[in-house]
Amino acid sequence: MYWRLIGVAGFGGLTVPRLAALAALAALCACTDRASIGPPVVAGVDAGDAELAAFLRERVDDAVANAQSGALRGRLAMAYDANGFDEAAITSYWQAAALEPDEFLWPYLRALLLAHQGDYERAIEDLGRASGIDGDYAPVWLWRGTWLLDLGRTSGAADAFRRARELAPDESTRVAADAGLARALLAQGGAQDAHRLLSRLAQSAPHPVVLRLLANADRALGRQTDLPSVETEAVALEWADPRRARLDDFVRGFDARLRQAEGLLSRGDAEAALDVLEPLRKRRPGDRTLLNNLAIAYAATGKPATAMETLQEGLRLHDDYYLFHFNAAVAYEERGDTRTALMHLDRALSLQPAFSPAHERKVLVLIEQQRHDDALAAVEAAVAEGAQTASMMYRAGVVEGSRGRWSNAIGHFRQAVSLAPRLARGHLALGRSLAEAGRHDEARGALDDAERLGAASADIASARRRLEALRASESS
Numbered sequence: 001m002y003w004r005l006i007g008v009a010g011f012g013g014l015t016v017p018r019l020a021a022l023a024a025l026a027a028l029c030a031c032t033d034r035a036s037i038g039p040p041v042v043a044g045v046d047a048g049d050a051e052l053a054a055f056l057r058e059r060v061d062d063a064v065a066n067a068q069s070g071a072l073r074g075r076l077a078m079a080y081d082a083n084g085f086d087e088a089a090i091t092s093y094w095q096a097a098a099l100e101p102d103e104f105l106w107p108y109l110r111a112l113l114l115a116h117q118g119d120y121e122r123a124i125e126d127l128g129r130a131s132g133i134d135g136d137y138a139p140v141w142l143w144r145g146t147w148l149l150d151l152g153r154t155s156g157a158a159d160a161f162r163r164a165r166e167l168a169p170d171e172s173t174r175v176a177a178d179a180g181l182a183r184a185l186l187a188q189g190g191a192q193d194a195h196r197l198l199s200r201l202a203q204s205a206p207h208p209v210v211l212r213l214l215a216n217a218d219r220a221l222g223r224q225t226d227l228p229s230v231e232t233e234a235v236a237l238e239w240a241d242p243r244r245a246r247l248d249d250f251v252r253g254f255d256a257r258l259r260q261a262e263g264l265l266s267r268g269d270a271e272a273a274l275d276v277l278e279p280l281r282k283r284r285p286g287d288r289t290l291l292n293n294l295a296i297a298y299a300a301t302g303k304p305a306t307a308m309e310t311l312q313e314g315l316r317l318h319d320d321y322y323l324f325h326f327n328a329a330v331a332y333e334e335r336g337d338t339r340t341a342l343m344h345l346d347r348a349l350s351l352q353p354a355f356s357p358a359h360e361r362k363v364l365v366l367i368e369q370q371r372h373d374d375a376l377a378a379v380e381a382a383v384a385e386g387a388q389t390a391s392m393m394y395r396a397g398v399v400e401g402s403r404g405r406w407s408n409a410i411g412h413f414r415q416a417v418s419l420a421p422r423l424a425r426g427h428l429a430l431g432r433s434l435a436e437a438g439r440h441d442e443a444r445g446a447l448d449d450a451e452r453l454g455a456a457s458a459d460i461a462s463a464r465r466r467l468e469a470l471r472a473s474e475s476s
Helices: 018-031 050-065 070-082 086-099 105-116 120-133 138-150 154-167 171-187 191-204 208-220 244-250 254-266 270-283 288-300 304-317 322-334 338-351 356-368 372-384 390-402 406-419 424-436 440-452 457-475
Strands: none
Touching: 050 070, 050 254, 070 086, 070 105, 070 244, 086 105, 105 120, 105 138, 105 244, 120 138, 138 154, 138 171, 154 171, 171 191, 171 208, 191 208, 254 270, 254 288, 270 288, 288 304, 288 322, 304 322, 322 338, 322 356, 338 356, 356 372, 356 390, 372 390, 390 406, 390 424, 406 424, 424 440, 424 457, 440 457
Protein backbone atom coordinates (compact mmCIF):
# COMPACT_ATOMS: atom_id res chain seq x y z
CA MET A 1 0.00 0.00 0.00
CA TYR A 2 1.39 3.38 -1.04
CA TRP A 3 0.99 6.33 1.29
CA ARG A 4 0.25 10.01 0.93
CA LEU A 5 -0.63 12.95 3.14
CA ILE A 6 -4.23 14.10 2.94
CA GLY A 7 -4.58 17.77 2.06
CA VAL A 8 -6.55 20.30 4.02
CA ALA A 9 -9.67 19.82 2.53
CA GLY A 10 -35.72 19.14 11.97
CA PHE A 11 -38.34 17.96 9.91
CA GLY A 12 -40.03 15.18 11.88
CA GLY A 13 -41.97 13.71 8.97
CA LEU A 14 -40.46 11.76 6.11
CA THR A 15 -41.69 14.01 3.31
CA VAL A 16 -42.46 17.71 3.11
CA PRO A 17 -44.70 18.87 0.27
CA ARG A 18 -43.04 21.33 -2.08
CA LEU A 19 -45.46 24.15 -1.35
CA ALA A 20 -45.04 23.74 2.39
CA ALA A 21 -41.27 23.90 2.10
CA LEU A 22 -41.40 26.97 -0.11
CA ALA A 23 -43.82 28.57 2.32
CA ALA A 24 -41.36 27.91 5.13
CA LEU A 25 -38.56 29.53 3.19
CA ALA A 26 -40.83 32.40 2.19
CA ALA A 27 -41.60 32.91 5.87
CA LEU A 28 -37.87 32.98 6.54
CA CYS A 29 -37.44 35.69 3.92
CA ALA A 30 -40.45 37.59 5.26
CA CYS A 31 -38.97 37.89 8.72
CA THR A 32 -35.47 38.40 7.29
CA ASP A 33 -35.82 41.08 4.61
CA ARG A 34 -33.29 41.08 1.81
CA ALA A 35 -31.37 43.99 3.20
CA SER A 36 -30.81 42.13 6.47
CA ILE A 37 -29.39 39.13 4.65
CA GLY A 38 -26.18 41.07 4.56
CA PRO A 39 -23.54 41.66 1.93
CA PRO A 40 -21.64 38.82 0.28
CA VAL A 41 -19.05 37.15 2.47
CA VAL A 42 -15.50 37.95 1.39
CA ALA A 43 -12.84 35.27 1.89
CA GLY A 44 -9.75 34.03 0.11
CA VAL A 45 -9.35 37.02 -2.20
CA ASP A 46 -5.81 37.50 -0.90
CA ALA A 47 -4.90 33.81 -1.18
CA GLY A 48 -1.30 33.07 -2.09
CA ASP A 49 -2.40 31.20 -5.22
CA ALA A 50 -3.07 33.86 -7.85
CA GLU A 51 -5.51 31.71 -9.82
CA LEU A 52 -7.61 30.97 -6.74
CA ALA A 53 -7.54 34.57 -5.51
CA ALA A 54 -8.64 35.90 -8.91
CA PHE A 55 -11.44 33.35 -9.19
CA LEU A 56 -12.81 34.16 -5.74
CA ARG A 57 -12.54 37.89 -6.40
CA GLU A 58 -14.62 37.43 -9.58
CA ARG A 59 -17.29 35.51 -7.69
CA VAL A 60 -17.37 38.16 -4.93
CA ASP A 61 -17.55 41.01 -7.46
CA ASP A 62 -20.44 39.31 -9.26
CA ALA A 63 -22.32 38.83 -5.99
CA VAL A 64 -21.71 42.42 -4.91
CA ALA A 65 -22.82 43.81 -8.28
CA ASN A 66 -26.02 41.75 -8.16
CA ALA A 67 -26.72 41.69 -4.44
CA GLN A 68 -30.28 40.40 -4.87
CA SER A 69 -29.27 37.42 -7.03
CA GLY A 70 -29.56 34.12 -5.21
CA ALA A 71 -27.89 32.32 -8.09
CA LEU A 72 -24.75 34.45 -7.90
CA ARG A 73 -24.66 34.22 -4.11
CA GLY A 74 -24.96 30.47 -4.48
CA ARG A 75 -22.12 30.33 -6.99
CA LEU A 76 -20.00 32.25 -4.52
CA ALA A 77 -20.91 29.69 -1.86
CA MET A 78 -19.92 26.84 -4.17
CA ALA A 79 -16.59 28.51 -4.90
CA TYR A 80 -15.90 28.72 -1.17
CA ASP A 81 -17.10 25.16 -0.61
CA ALA A 82 -14.98 23.66 -3.40
CA ASN A 83 -11.82 25.40 -2.20
CA GLY A 84 -11.98 24.73 1.53
CA PHE A 85 -13.50 27.95 2.92
CA ASP A 86 -16.18 26.11 4.88
CA GLU A 87 -17.52 28.83 7.18
CA ALA A 88 -17.78 31.34 4.34
CA ALA A 89 -19.59 28.70 2.29
CA ILE A 90 -22.11 27.88 5.03
CA THR A 91 -23.07 31.53 5.46
CA SER A 92 -23.20 32.12 1.71
CA TYR A 93 -25.44 29.10 1.14
CA TRP A 94 -27.85 30.47 3.76
CA GLN A 95 -27.88 33.84 2.02
CA ALA A 96 -28.43 32.18 -1.36
CA ALA A 97 -31.36 30.15 -0.02
CA ALA A 98 -32.96 33.27 1.43
CA LEU A 99 -32.60 35.08 -1.88
CA GLU A 100 -33.63 32.12 -4.05
CA PRO A 101 -35.90 29.92 -1.92
CA ASP A 102 -36.92 27.56 -4.72
CA GLU A 103 -33.37 26.40 -5.55
CA PHE A 104 -32.57 22.88 -4.31
CA LEU A 105 -28.77 23.18 -4.34
CA TRP A 106 -28.35 25.81 -1.64
CA PRO A 107 -29.91 23.97 1.33
CA TYR A 108 -28.62 20.63 0.03
CA LEU A 109 -24.96 21.61 -0.25
CA ARG A 110 -25.15 23.49 3.03
CA ALA A 111 -26.49 20.35 4.69
CA LEU A 112 -23.50 18.36 3.46
CA LEU A 113 -21.09 20.92 4.88
CA LEU A 114 -22.86 21.06 8.23
CA ALA A 115 -22.79 17.27 8.48
CA HIS A 116 -19.08 17.28 7.63
CA GLN A 117 -18.65 19.44 10.72
CA GLY A 118 -20.74 17.00 12.80
CA ASP A 119 -23.80 19.26 13.09
CA TYR A 120 -26.34 16.62 12.05
CA GLU A 121 -29.38 18.34 13.53
CA ARG A 122 -28.98 21.47 11.40
CA ALA A 123 -27.94 19.35 8.43
CA ILE A 124 -31.17 17.35 8.64
CA GLU A 125 -33.17 20.56 8.82
CA ASP A 126 -31.55 21.75 5.60
CA LEU A 127 -32.17 18.37 3.97
CA GLY A 128 -35.83 18.81 4.82
CA ARG A 129 -35.84 22.10 2.97
CA ALA A 130 -34.06 20.56 0.00
CA SER A 131 -36.42 17.58 -0.20
CA GLY A 132 -39.37 19.96 -0.10
CA ILE A 133 -38.04 21.50 -3.30
CA ASP A 134 -37.13 18.20 -4.96
CA GLY A 135 -38.16 15.13 -3.01
CA ASP A 136 -37.22 12.73 -5.80
CA TYR A 137 -33.45 13.10 -5.53
CA ALA A 138 -32.32 9.82 -3.96
CA PRO A 139 -29.07 11.03 -2.30
CA VAL A 140 -31.13 13.34 -0.07
CA TRP A 141 -32.71 10.28 1.53
CA LEU A 142 -29.44 8.37 1.76
CA TRP A 143 -27.84 11.22 3.68
CA ARG A 144 -30.93 11.66 5.83
CA GLY A 145 -30.98 7.99 6.74
CA THR A 146 -27.25 7.97 7.47
CA TRP A 147 -27.37 10.98 9.77
CA LEU A 148 -30.53 9.82 11.56
CA LEU A 149 -28.79 6.52 12.27
CA ASP A 150 -25.84 8.41 13.71
CA LEU A 151 -28.30 10.20 15.98
CA GLY A 152 -29.95 6.93 17.02
CA ARG A 153 -33.28 7.65 15.29
CA THR A 154 -33.66 4.26 13.72
CA SER A 155 -37.29 4.45 12.65
CA GLY A 156 -36.83 7.66 10.68
CA ALA A 157 -33.61 6.28 9.24
CA ALA A 158 -35.35 3.13 8.01
CA ASP A 159 -38.06 5.20 6.33
CA ALA A 160 -35.45 7.38 4.64
CA PHE A 161 -33.52 4.39 3.29
CA ARG A 162 -36.75 2.84 1.96
CA ARG A 163 -37.50 6.08 0.14
CA ALA A 164 -33.98 6.14 -1.30
CA ARG A 165 -34.46 2.57 -2.51
CA GLU A 166 -37.69 3.54 -4.29
CA LEU A 167 -35.93 6.42 -6.05
CA ALA A 168 -32.59 4.71 -6.75
CA PRO A 169 -31.46 5.57 -10.29
CA ASP A 170 -28.40 3.30 -10.29
CA GLU A 171 -26.78 0.29 -8.64
CA SER A 172 -24.57 2.24 -6.22
CA THR A 173 -27.60 4.04 -4.79
CA ARG A 174 -29.62 0.84 -4.50
CA VAL A 175 -26.83 -0.98 -2.68
CA ALA A 176 -26.27 1.92 -0.30
CA ALA A 177 -30.01 2.16 0.42
CA ASP A 178 -30.35 -1.57 1.14
CA ALA A 179 -27.25 -1.61 3.33
CA GLY A 180 -28.49 1.43 5.24
CA LEU A 181 -31.91 -0.14 5.74
CA ALA A 182 -30.25 -3.31 7.03
CA ARG A 183 -28.27 -1.25 9.55
CA ALA A 184 -31.47 0.40 10.74
CA LEU A 185 -33.27 -2.93 11.03
CA LEU A 186 -30.42 -4.41 13.06
CA ALA A 187 -30.48 -1.40 15.38
CA GLN A 188 -34.24 -1.91 15.82
CA GLY A 189 -33.81 -5.59 16.67
CA GLY A 190 -35.08 -6.78 13.29
CA ALA A 191 -32.23 -9.18 12.63
CA GLN A 192 -34.38 -11.64 10.66
CA ASP A 193 -35.55 -9.01 8.17
CA ALA A 194 -32.02 -7.58 7.95
CA HIS A 195 -30.60 -11.04 7.26
CA ARG A 196 -33.05 -11.70 4.42
CA LEU A 197 -32.22 -8.35 2.85
CA LEU A 198 -28.45 -8.75 3.23
CA SER A 199 -28.41 -12.34 1.98
CA ARG A 200 -29.89 -11.18 -1.31
CA LEU A 201 -27.66 -8.14 -1.44
CA ALA A 202 -24.46 -10.10 -0.81
CA GLN A 203 -25.12 -12.18 -3.93
CA SER A 204 -25.12 -9.17 -6.25
CA ALA A 205 -22.91 -6.77 -4.29
CA PRO A 206 -20.41 -8.55 -1.98
CA HIS A 207 -19.00 -5.28 -0.68
CA PRO A 208 -17.04 -5.54 2.62
CA VAL A 209 -19.65 -3.42 4.38
CA VAL A 210 -22.44 -5.73 3.19
CA LEU A 211 -20.54 -8.83 4.31
CA ARG A 212 -19.81 -7.32 7.71
CA LEU A 213 -23.48 -6.47 8.21
CA LEU A 214 -24.51 -9.98 7.14
CA ALA A 215 -22.10 -11.47 9.69
CA ASN A 216 -23.60 -9.17 12.34
CA ALA A 217 -27.08 -10.35 11.40
CA ASP A 218 -25.98 -14.00 11.69
CA ARG A 219 -24.60 -13.40 15.17
CA ALA A 220 -27.72 -11.47 16.22
CA LEU A 221 -29.73 -14.56 15.25
CA GLY A 222 -27.41 -16.81 17.25
CA ARG A 223 -25.97 -18.46 14.15
CA GLN A 224 -22.40 -19.38 13.45
CA THR A 225 -20.95 -17.62 10.42
CA ASP A 226 -18.19 -18.55 8.05
CA LEU A 227 -18.10 -15.08 6.50
CA PRO A 228 -14.62 -13.57 6.57
CA SER A 229 -13.84 -11.10 9.31
CA VAL A 230 -13.85 -7.60 7.83
CA GLU A 231 -11.51 -5.03 9.33
CA THR A 232 -13.24 -1.98 10.77
CA GLU A 233 -11.34 0.33 8.43
CA ALA A 234 -12.84 -1.33 5.35
CA VAL A 235 -13.75 1.14 2.64
CA ALA A 236 -17.14 2.79 3.09
CA LEU A 237 -20.01 2.48 0.67
CA GLU A 238 -20.31 5.39 -1.74
CA TRP A 239 -23.02 6.41 -4.15
CA ALA A 240 -23.41 8.69 -7.15
CA ASP A 241 -24.29 12.27 -6.26
CA PRO A 242 -24.23 14.31 -9.49
CA ARG A 243 -25.49 17.51 -7.89
CA ARG A 244 -22.73 17.47 -5.31
CA ALA A 245 -20.30 16.73 -8.13
CA ARG A 246 -21.05 20.16 -9.60
CA LEU A 247 -18.62 21.51 -7.02
CA ASP A 248 -15.78 20.07 -9.11
CA ASP A 249 -16.31 22.85 -11.65
CA PHE A 250 -15.46 25.41 -8.96
CA VAL A 251 -12.08 24.03 -7.93
CA ARG A 252 -9.28 26.50 -8.58
CA GLY A 253 -5.67 26.81 -7.61
CA PHE A 254 -2.89 24.32 -7.12
CA ASP A 255 -3.73 23.28 -3.56
CA ALA A 256 -7.45 22.79 -4.18
CA ARG A 257 -6.80 20.72 -7.30
CA LEU A 258 -4.30 18.65 -5.35
CA ARG A 259 -6.97 18.02 -2.70
CA GLN A 260 -9.38 17.08 -5.48
CA ALA A 261 -6.89 14.53 -6.84
CA GLU A 262 -6.30 13.10 -3.36
CA GLY A 263 -10.04 12.62 -3.00
CA LEU A 264 -10.15 10.76 -6.30
CA LEU A 265 -7.26 8.53 -5.19
CA SER A 266 -9.07 7.81 -1.92
CA ARG A 267 -12.12 6.68 -3.89
CA GLY A 268 -9.98 4.46 -6.11
CA ASP A 269 -10.31 6.56 -9.27
CA ALA A 270 -6.60 6.84 -10.11
CA GLU A 271 -7.19 7.55 -13.81
CA ALA A 272 -9.25 10.63 -12.99
CA ALA A 273 -6.65 11.64 -10.41
CA LEU A 274 -3.94 11.55 -13.08
CA ASP A 275 -6.04 13.85 -15.27
CA VAL A 276 -5.88 16.40 -12.44
CA LEU A 277 -2.29 15.78 -11.30
CA GLU A 278 -0.37 15.74 -14.57
CA PRO A 279 -1.23 19.35 -15.56
CA LEU A 280 -0.24 20.47 -12.06
CA ARG A 281 3.29 19.15 -12.62
CA LYS A 282 3.80 21.83 -15.27
CA ARG A 283 3.05 24.48 -12.65
CA ARG A 284 5.15 23.08 -9.80
CA PRO A 285 7.38 20.32 -11.18
CA GLY A 286 9.28 19.86 -7.92
CA ASP A 287 6.40 19.91 -5.43
CA ARG A 288 6.94 16.90 -3.18
CA THR A 289 3.28 16.25 -2.35
CA LEU A 290 2.39 16.40 -6.02
CA LEU A 291 5.21 14.02 -7.01
CA ASN A 292 4.25 11.58 -4.26
CA ASN A 293 0.62 11.52 -5.37
CA LEU A 294 1.66 11.16 -8.99
CA ALA A 295 3.77 8.13 -8.12
CA ILE A 296 0.82 6.58 -6.29
CA ALA A 297 -1.51 7.24 -9.22
CA TYR A 298 0.94 5.78 -11.74
CA ALA A 299 1.34 2.64 -9.62
CA ALA A 300 -2.43 2.30 -9.26
CA THR A 301 -2.94 2.57 -13.03
CA GLY A 302 -0.45 -0.17 -13.87
CA LYS A 303 2.55 2.03 -14.68
CA PRO A 304 5.16 0.84 -12.17
CA ALA A 305 8.13 2.05 -14.22
CA THR A 306 6.73 5.59 -14.41
CA ALA A 307 5.88 5.44 -10.71
CA MET A 308 9.49 4.49 -9.90
CA GLU A 309 10.86 7.25 -12.12
CA THR A 310 8.64 9.76 -10.33
CA LEU A 311 9.76 8.53 -6.92
CA GLN A 312 13.40 8.72 -7.94
CA GLU A 313 12.88 12.28 -9.13
CA GLY A 314 11.26 13.06 -5.78
CA LEU A 315 14.16 11.49 -3.89
CA ARG A 316 16.65 13.48 -5.94
CA LEU A 317 14.89 16.72 -5.02
CA HIS A 318 13.68 15.85 -1.52
CA ASP A 319 15.82 13.13 0.05
CA ASP A 320 14.55 14.26 3.46
CA TYR A 321 10.88 13.49 2.70
CA TYR A 322 9.94 10.29 4.51
CA LEU A 323 6.99 9.40 2.26
CA PHE A 324 9.25 9.18 -0.78
CA HIS A 325 11.42 6.68 1.05
CA PHE A 326 8.42 4.71 2.28
CA ASN A 327 6.81 4.50 -1.15
CA ALA A 328 10.15 3.67 -2.75
CA ALA A 329 10.43 0.81 -0.26
CA VAL A 330 7.02 -0.47 -1.36
CA ALA A 331 8.06 -0.27 -5.01
CA TYR A 332 11.36 -2.08 -4.44
CA GLU A 333 9.62 -4.74 -2.36
CA GLU A 334 7.16 -5.35 -5.19
CA ARG A 335 10.18 -5.86 -7.48
CA GLY A 336 11.60 -8.41 -5.06
CA ASP A 337 14.50 -6.18 -3.95
CA THR A 338 13.93 -6.47 -0.22
CA ARG A 339 17.45 -5.29 0.64
CA THR A 340 16.87 -1.89 -0.97
CA ALA A 341 13.33 -1.81 0.42
CA LEU A 342 14.65 -2.21 3.98
CA MET A 343 17.23 0.51 3.37
CA HIS A 344 14.48 2.96 2.39
CA LEU A 345 12.30 1.90 5.32
CA ASP A 346 15.15 2.60 7.71
CA ARG A 347 15.68 6.00 6.09
CA ALA A 348 11.96 6.79 6.38
CA LEU A 349 12.04 5.89 10.07
CA SER A 350 15.13 7.98 10.68
CA LEU A 351 13.19 10.96 9.29
CA GLN A 352 9.85 10.12 10.93
CA PRO A 353 10.47 7.71 13.86
CA ALA A 354 6.79 7.37 14.81
CA PHE A 355 5.50 6.58 11.29
CA SER A 356 3.55 3.38 11.95
CA PRO A 357 3.21 2.16 8.34
CA ALA A 358 6.99 2.06 7.94
CA HIS A 359 7.42 0.12 11.18
CA GLU A 360 4.71 -2.30 10.13
CA ARG A 361 6.13 -2.78 6.65
CA LYS A 362 9.59 -3.44 8.05
CA VAL A 363 8.26 -6.09 10.43
CA LEU A 364 6.39 -7.77 7.60
CA VAL A 365 9.41 -7.81 5.26
CA LEU A 366 11.63 -9.26 7.99
CA ILE A 367 9.10 -11.98 8.84
CA GLU A 368 8.78 -12.92 5.18
CA GLN A 369 12.57 -13.30 5.09
CA GLN A 370 12.41 -15.57 8.16
CA ARG A 371 14.49 -13.03 10.11
CA HIS A 372 12.35 -13.47 13.18
CA ASP A 373 14.75 -12.04 15.76
CA ASP A 374 15.16 -8.90 13.66
CA ALA A 375 11.40 -8.68 13.21
CA LEU A 376 10.80 -8.85 16.97
CA ALA A 377 13.47 -6.20 17.50
CA ALA A 378 11.66 -4.03 14.95
CA VAL A 379 8.43 -4.50 16.90
CA GLU A 380 10.18 -3.38 20.09
CA ALA A 381 11.44 -0.28 18.25
CA ALA A 382 7.89 0.53 17.13
CA VAL A 383 6.55 0.11 20.66
CA ALA A 384 9.28 2.42 21.97
CA GLU A 385 8.02 5.09 19.57
CA GLY A 386 4.37 4.45 20.41
CA ALA A 387 3.89 3.39 16.79
CA GLN A 388 2.67 -0.18 17.27
CA THR A 389 -0.40 -1.34 15.35
CA ALA A 390 -2.78 -4.23 15.90
CA SER A 391 -1.59 -6.14 12.85
CA MET A 392 2.06 -5.66 13.87
CA MET A 393 1.44 -7.01 17.36
CA TYR A 394 -0.56 -9.89 15.89
CA ARG A 395 2.35 -10.88 13.67
CA ALA A 396 4.75 -10.67 16.61
CA GLY A 397 2.44 -13.00 18.51
CA VAL A 398 2.46 -15.46 15.63
CA VAL A 399 6.26 -15.46 15.60
CA GLU A 400 6.45 -16.08 19.34
CA GLY A 401 3.76 -18.75 19.14
CA SER A 402 5.65 -20.57 16.39
CA ARG A 403 8.55 -20.81 18.85
CA GLY A 404 6.35 -22.08 21.65
CA ARG A 405 6.93 -18.95 23.71
CA TRP A 406 3.34 -18.75 24.80
CA SER A 407 3.70 -16.07 27.47
CA ASN A 408 5.26 -13.66 24.96
CA ALA A 409 2.66 -14.60 22.35
CA ILE A 410 -0.16 -13.92 24.79
CA GLY A 411 1.26 -10.49 25.56
CA HIS A 412 1.46 -9.56 21.89
CA PHE A 413 -2.04 -10.84 21.09
CA ARG A 414 -3.47 -8.95 24.09
CA GLN A 415 -1.92 -5.76 22.75
CA ALA A 416 -3.36 -6.51 19.31
CA VAL A 417 -6.93 -6.85 20.57
CA SER A 418 -6.56 -3.83 22.85
CA LEU A 419 -5.64 -1.77 19.78
CA ALA A 420 -8.35 -3.36 17.61
CA PRO A 421 -11.05 -4.82 19.89
CA ARG A 422 -12.99 -6.23 16.91
CA LEU A 423 -10.00 -8.09 15.43
CA ALA A 424 -11.50 -11.58 15.38
CA ARG A 425 -8.28 -13.34 14.37
CA GLY A 426 -6.52 -11.64 17.30
CA HIS A 427 -9.02 -13.05 19.81
CA LEU A 428 -8.77 -16.45 18.13
CA ALA A 429 -4.96 -16.50 18.35
CA LEU A 430 -5.12 -15.26 21.92
CA GLY A 431 -7.48 -18.12 22.79
CA ARG A 432 -5.18 -20.68 21.18
CA SER A 433 -2.13 -19.31 23.01
CA LEU A 434 -3.92 -19.23 26.37
CA ALA A 435 -4.95 -22.84 25.84
CA GLU A 436 -1.37 -23.90 25.11
CA ALA A 437 -0.25 -22.05 28.24
CA GLY A 438 -2.73 -24.02 30.34
CA ARG A 439 -4.97 -21.04 31.05
CA HIS A 440 -8.09 -22.81 29.91
CA ASP A 441 -10.83 -20.61 31.34
CA GLU A 442 -9.27 -17.52 29.84
CA ALA A 443 -8.85 -19.39 26.56
CA ARG A 444 -12.54 -20.25 26.49
CA GLY A 445 -13.48 -16.58 26.98
CA ALA A 446 -11.14 -15.43 24.19
CA LEU A 447 -12.57 -18.03 21.80
CA ASP A 448 -16.09 -16.91 22.69
CA ASP A 449 -15.06 -13.36 21.81
CA ALA A 450 -13.59 -14.54 18.51
CA GLU A 451 -16.83 -16.34 17.65
CA ARG A 452 -18.92 -13.29 18.54
CA LEU A 453 -16.76 -11.13 16.27
CA GLY A 454 -17.15 -13.40 13.26
CA ALA A 455 -14.15 -15.74 13.21
CA ALA A 456 -14.69 -18.68 10.85
CA SER A 457 -16.69 -21.48 12.44
CA ALA A 458 -14.15 -24.12 11.36
CA ASP A 459 -11.33 -22.21 13.07
CA ILE A 460 -13.34 -21.83 16.27
CA ALA A 461 -14.23 -25.53 16.27
CA SER A 462 -10.59 -26.52 15.73
CA ALA A 463 -9.39 -24.28 18.56
CA ARG A 464 -12.02 -25.64 20.95
CA ARG A 465 -11.09 -29.24 20.11
CA ARG A 466 -7.47 -28.43 20.88
CA LEU A 467 -8.51 -26.77 24.14
CA GLU A 468 -10.50 -29.82 25.22
CA ALA A 469 -7.64 -32.13 24.27
CA LEU A 470 -5.22 -30.10 26.38
CA ARG A 471 -7.63 -30.10 29.30
CA ALA A 472 -8.05 -33.85 29.02
CA SER A 473 -4.31 -34.49 28.85
CA GLU A 474 -3.71 -32.40 31.96
CA SER A 475 -6.46 -34.20 33.85
CA SER A 476 -5.10 -37.67 33.06
